[in-house]
Amino acid sequence: MKKIKVNPGVCGLESIITADGDGETEVTITIETKCAHVRKMIDALDQPVDAYEACFVKPGQGPVYEAAVNLAHGACPVPAALLKCIEAEAGLALPKSVSIEFVN
Numbered sequence: 892m893k894k895i896k897v898n899p900g901v902c903g904l905e906s907i908i909t910a911d912g913d914g915e916t917e918v919t920i921t922i923e924t925k926c927a928h929v930r931k932m933i934d935a936l937d938q939p940v941d942a943y944e945a946c947f948v949k950p951g952q953g954p955v956y957e958a959a960v961n962l963a964h965g966a967c968p969v970p971a972a973l974l975k976c977i978e979a980e981a982g983l984a985l986p987k988s989v990s991i992e993f994v995n
Contacts, residue, residue, distance in 0.1 A: 893980040897972045902926070906969050910980035916942045918977045929969050931961040942981030946974055 897906040904926035912918045917939035924930060936958040945953050955977075959970045968991065979986040 893976050893986055895972050895976045897969055899926075899968055902964075904929070906972070908969075908973055908976045910976040912942070912980040912982075913939065916981055918942050918945075918980050920973065920977070926969075928961055928963045929967075932958045932969070935961055940977055942977050942983055946978045946981075946983055 892909060892911045894910075895908045897908065899905070904924060906922055906924035906926065906929055909921045909923075910918045911921070919939045920933060920936065922929060922933045936954060940954060945955050950956075955970050955973050959967075962969070975984070975989065978984040
């Protein structure tokens with residue numbers, strides 16, 4: 892099981908994403924958040940998610956981004972974090988943290 896905490900920025904509506912895999916390619920996602928749009932996105936995501944179908948597609952494609960049409964903001968980092976969590980849980984990538992920072 893892999894878990895990611897997403898601090899999305901100014902909205903302050905953190906999300907805790909948990910990915911629980913079957914040891915192969917299927918991963919079930921749960922999320923703790925106060926964001927109604929993120930909850931709607933997860934509800935629209937067919938589960939379990941096939942890690943190959945989700946992660947090995949062009950940016951903006953695949954089941955995660957199809958469900959992301961329920962989000963209110965295009966810059967929401969939750970879909971990318973969700974994909975990172977899926978790929979790490981399925982063994983397709985190492986669980987390494989990422990960040991986005993404004994610099995002067």
